[in-house]
Amino acid sequence: MAKKLMKGCEAIGEAAIQAGCRLFFGYPITPQNEIPEYMSARLPQVGGMFVQAESEVSASNMLYGAAGAGCRCFTSSSSPGISLMQEGISYIAGAELPVVFVNIMRGGPGLGGILPSQSDYFQATKGGGHGDYRCLVLAPSTVQEAVDLVQLAFELADKYRNPVYVLGDGLIGQMMEPVEFKTTVKPEDLPEKPWATTGAKGRKQNIINSLYLDPEDLEKHNWKLKKKYEEMEKNEKRWEEFNITENMDVLFVAYGTVARIAKTAIEDLKSKGINAGLFRPITLYPFPGEQLEKAASKCKKILVSELSTGQMVEDVKYHLGKNREVAFYGRVGGMVMTPEELVDEAVKLLK
Amino acid sequence: MYKEIILAGFGGQGVLLIGKLLAYSGMKMGNDVTWMPAYGPEMRGGTCNCTVVISEKPIGSPMSKHPHGLIALNLPSLDKFEDTVRKDGVIVVNTSLINRKVKRNDVKVVEVPANEIAIECGSAKAANMVALGAFLGATQIADLELVKNILSESFASKPKLIEVNHKALTRGYELAKGV
Numbered sequence: 149m150a151k152k153l154m155k156g157c158e159a160i161g162e163a164a165i166q167a168g169c170r171l172f173f174g175y176p177i178t179p180q181n182e183i184p185e186y187m188s189a190r191l192p193q194v195g196g197m198f199v200q201a202e203s204e205v206s207a208s209n210m211l212y213g214a215a216g217a218g219c220r221c222f223t224s225s226s227s228p229g230i231s232l233m234q235e236g237i238s239y240i241a242g243a244e245l246p247v248v249f250v251n252i253m254r255g256g257p258g259l260g261g262i263l264p265s266q267s268d269y270f271q272a273t274k275g276g277g278h279g280d281y282r283c284l285v286l287a288p289s290t291v292q293e294a295v296d297l298v299q300l301a302f303e304l305a306d307k308y309r310n311p312v313y314v315l316g317d318g319l320i321g322q323m324m325e326p327v328e329f330k331t332t333v334k335p336e337d338l339p340e341k342p343w344a345t346t347g348a349k350g351r352k353q354n355i356i357n358s359l360y361l362d363p364e365d366l367e368k369h370n371w372k373l374k375k376k377y378e379e380m381e382k383n384e385k386r387w388e389e390f391n392i393t394e395n396m397d398v399l400f401v402a403y404g405t406v407a408r409i410a411k412t413a414i415e416d417l418k419s420k421g422i423n424a425g426l427f428r429p430i431t432l433y434p435f436p437g438e439q440l441e442k443a444a445s446k447c448k449k450i451l452v453s454e455l456s457t458g459q460m461v462e463d464v465k466y467h468l469g470k471n472r473e474v475a476f477y478g479r480v481g482g483m484v485m486t487p488e489e490l491v492d493e494a495v496k497l498l499k
Numbered sequence: 500m501y502k503e504i505i506l507a508g509f510g511g512q513g514v515l516l517i518g519k520l521l522a523y524s525g526m527k528m529g530n531d532v533t534w535m536p537a538y539g540p541e542m543r544g545g546t547c548n549c550t551v552v553i554s555e556k557p558i559g560s561p562m563s564k565h566p567h568g569l570i571a572l573n574l575p576s577l578d579k580f581e582d583t584v585r586k587d588g589v590i591v592v593n594t595s596l597i598n599r600k601v602k603r604n605d606v607k608v609v610e611v612p613a614n615e616i617a618i619e620c621g622s623a624k625a626a627n628m629v630a631l632g633a634f635l636g637a638t639q640i641a642d643l644e645l646v647k648n649i650l651s652e653s654f655a656s657k658p659k660l661i662e663v664n665h666k667a668l669t670r671g672y673e674l675a676k677g678v
Contacts, residue, residue, distance in 0.1 A: 153532070323561050325533050411557075
């Protein structure tokens with residue numbers, strides 16, 4: 149297929165359709181309204197269904213039902229809306245159902261603003277809702293990668309029977325870039341889900357539930373989930389290394405939008421005779437800690453940059469240990485740093 | 500090639516559309532491109548702008564602090580972005596709505612009465628196309644025929660509008676080519 153120029157949000161919508169998803173439940177919120185808008189027009193054309201729920205709480209519980217019935221389904225929202233969905237996400241994690249959640253992050257807390265932010269890192273990677281659970285978290289930094297990761301998200305959700313986040317920000321959602329859709333999956337070609345509640349005629353009844361009143365059963369269930377998360381950590385870490393060389397002056401650690409700004413900064417630093425590289429986690433959970441450690445062993449200084457007051461930086465510090473100094477530069481509230489700011493920070497750090 | 504261009508005007512003047520045409524042209528020429536709208540709480544009648552980056556290599560930051568080119572369709576846009584344009588950059592000024600001169604003397608300035616020319620072409624709404632044509636003429640960033648073809652494709656459902664917009668693009672282009 150030839151490359152098309154598409155807005156991030158619309159490309160995400162089309163990616164879901166190309167992944168064989170035929171159901172969307174959601175509620176509008178800026179800056180991701182183009183996703184539901186696109187799905188509402190596109191899904192009926194391919195025999196799917198679009199539902200605008202009365203609230204995000206409902207939407208997430210509709211997803212719980214649809215996923216339980218074995219259907220590929222997804223929703224998209226932005227930060228305050230994702231907070232409202234946490235009830236459903238916790239239940240979906242507990243009941244082990246595959247659902248894709250796209251969060252086009254905006255500034256918070258509370259209603260915050262509508263401009264780009266990365267302030268939901270903790271929420272996405274450390275739980276968000278109640279209970280001892282984890283979600284896979286994929287963070288695109290281009291529109292093409294948003295497409296590829298949405299398609300991957302559906303695969304991983306099915307593979308692990310687990311909720312998967314695609315964590316973008318307002319910039320990824322609103323920007324247009326060339327994209328191509330490399331794979332197309334038809335719903336009828338998807339493998340059967342023998343655990344789904346599809347009517348128990350001629351087979352044993354399937355039960356989908358997150359309630360375990362017997363503590364022994366619940367403990368067993370919790371350890372079983374933990375085992376699954378260990379499998380994810382073993383198999384699913386993804387990252388990009390950009391300009392990683394021996395004896396780097398500075399190693400940037402950044403994800404999503406900030407990572408691409410860092411790439412421009414790295415090119416600019418070259419002209420100043422400063423050798424900089426970038427380590428970009430693509431999966432935020434599981435966090436590619438060992439790989440970061442390896443890259444960090446080749447640099448003098450480490451500079452973590454985020455559109456937050458410092459969230460991923462905690463994971464970086466955790467993996468690199470107490471003895472390694474880690475600098476941080478963040479912009480918040482919808483303000484996005486320029487490459488020049490990162491250049492200045494790197495220069496300052498090396499003084 | 501590596502170019503950052505800011506296109507700015509009132510909401511409704513069509514700066515997002517000409518930005519898309521420019522980005523699409525860049526893509527058709529085999530480049531990486533980004534198109535980034537300012538999507539704050541803008542409203543109709545307020546100011547509106549987008550940034551287009553066209554590059555042979557993969558694009559890092561899609562935003563621009565110091566663009567190579569500026570299309571200013573109204574006065575607030577010129578006021579806001581004039582000082583940010585790089586030395587030897589290009590500024591297209593819509594003199595129909597901007598009653599002052601560009602203060603910089605280290606940039607190439609193209610003055611076009613875009614609204615008047617658009618009316619002559621058959622529609623006042625095509626002022627954005629006159630300005631884009633002028634930008635193409637002054638910078639040769641993309642081939643005029645390529646941009647016209649892309650416009651024909653994207654206006655396929657409104658064939659009546661194609662001719663007017665083609666005319667507006669050409670008039671702007673011719674006016675700027677000699678500058």
